[in-house]
Amino acid sequence: MFGEMIYLDNAASTRLDEKVLDAMKPYFFDTYAVATSEFGYSMGIDAKEGLLNAREIIANSIGASAEEIVFTSGDTESSNMAIKGVAQALQSKKGKHIIVSKIEDFSVLNTAKMMEKQGFEVDFISVDSEGLLDLEELKNTITDKTILVSIQHANQEIGTLQNLEAIAKICKEKDVLMHTDATHSYTRVPIDVSKIPVDLITMSSHTIHGPRGVGALYIREDTPITKWMDGGYQESNRRAGLENIPGAVGFAKAVELVTPEETKKLEELRDYTIKRAEEEIPHVTLNGSRDKRIPQNANITFHYVEGESMTLHLDMRGFAVSTGSACFSRSLEASHVIMGIGGDHERAHGSIRFTFGRYNSKDDVDAIIEAIKEIVAQLRAISPLFEGN
Structure with missing residues (x-):
């Protein structure tokens, strides 16, 4: 490895911000009690105040009320809680039909598949070549038995x-x-639940330089949902288990640290990466929408090379990225997202995801593009698929 690692896989997880750690420390070493009522002991009351303040910050960030926020262990639990909780609450009252898109993250996709095994009818609706949902298909798929539609805001790949x-x-x-x-x-990307009538929202800390192992689920007031994990009466009896107070406090601090200026910087890094790749490397394809896209993501297929080979070569040079290659998937299947937008195995196997965070710079992009130019040339030179192209 040459020098310090340049990390461009921030969609997987982000480096913790030092300010977040500073906010969390008191809840590990000073105010480490569980959250107690106003009639409890002082340390427990202080812990509860920290939790309540964190809940207010998360709620305000989407225009919700604090009572509509449930802290969880992360995005996987939040999505499980939303889908299974609504399913249990409504299956005997309305029906057992659920709709999700074909390119959801596994926390939604595999939860929906599990619901199918339990007797629910699940429709996996398609997206177009950019990954955008067909709204007419959605309208036509909803029936009087449909109890939930789960469609991601932004795609993970x-x-x-x-x-x-x-x-x-x-x-x-x-x-x-x-x-x-x-x-x-x-x-x-702003979400205001006072203007957008979404009922449940999965949020997570680990993608915004907050701690891992903590997330939240927004549940609009009066939304029917059954407690899906039994135990104590925490989170207003909606989620059992001792609250991760340091995690919640860190999550809230991470939210406060995100600024429009930073998001604009990530967008510039994204566009600069796409521009250099398309102008300087032949035979590339941008995956996803060019204009309807989150600020921190660029996903590019480099044709006639394997993403796993590129990833390994980049790692040896000190870069961290991810690929849609089957060899890098625990399921040993090519990216269901690339396949879902009409791509083939070659396009999926050659895809590289660049995702940017707070600690990335234009110099990082320049360095990795120069490395990729060399690596792609080397790999294509020995690839029988590249002959004549």
């Missing part, structure tokens, strides 16, 4: 940003609850 307002409006008109996984858009 290709960064495509859905028209959340239009989707939520359709669900509202059809009297169907809507959940969105906003893990990769939260704080980077």
Whole structure:
């Protein structure tokens, strides 16, 4: 490895901000009690105050009330809680039909598949070549038995940003609850629940330089949802288990540290990466939408090379990125997202995801593009697929 690692996989997880750690420390060493009522002991009351303040900050960030926020262990639990909780609450009252898109993250996709095994009818609706949902197909798929539509706000691989307002409006008109996984858009793309009638929102800390192992689920007031994990009466009896108070405090601090200026910088890094790749490297394809895209994501296929080979070569040179290659997937399957937008295995296997964070710079982009130019040339020179192209 040559020098310090340049980390460009911020969609997977981000480096913790030091200010976040400073905010969390008192809840590890000074105010380490569980949250107690106003009639408890002082340390417990102080812990509860920290939790309440964190809840207010998360709520304010999406225009919600604090009572509508439930802290969880992260985006996977939040999405499980939303889908399974609504399903349990409504299956005997309305029906057992759920709708999700084909390119959801696994926390939604595999939860929906599990619900299928339990007797629910699940429709996996398609997206177009940019990853955008077909709104007419959504309208036509909703029936009087539909209890939930779960469509992500932004895609975890290709960064495509859905028209959340239009989707939520359709669900509202059809009297169907809507959940969105906003893990990769939260704080980077504004969501105001006072204007967009979405009922449940998955949010997570680990993608915005907050701690891992903590997230939140927004549950609109009066949304029918059954407690899906039994135990104590925490989180207003909606989620059992001792609250992760240091995590919640850190999550809230991470939210406060995100600024429009920073988001604009990430957008510039994204566009600069795409521009240099398209202008300087032949045979590349941008995956996802060019204009309807989250600020921090660029996903590019470098044809006639394997993404796993590129990733390993980049790692040896001190760069961290991810690929849609099957060899790098625990399921040993090519990216379901690239396949879902009409791509083939070659396009999926050659895809590289660049995702930017607070600690990245234009120099990082310059360095990795120069490295990729060399690596792609080397790999294509020995590839039988590249002959004659």
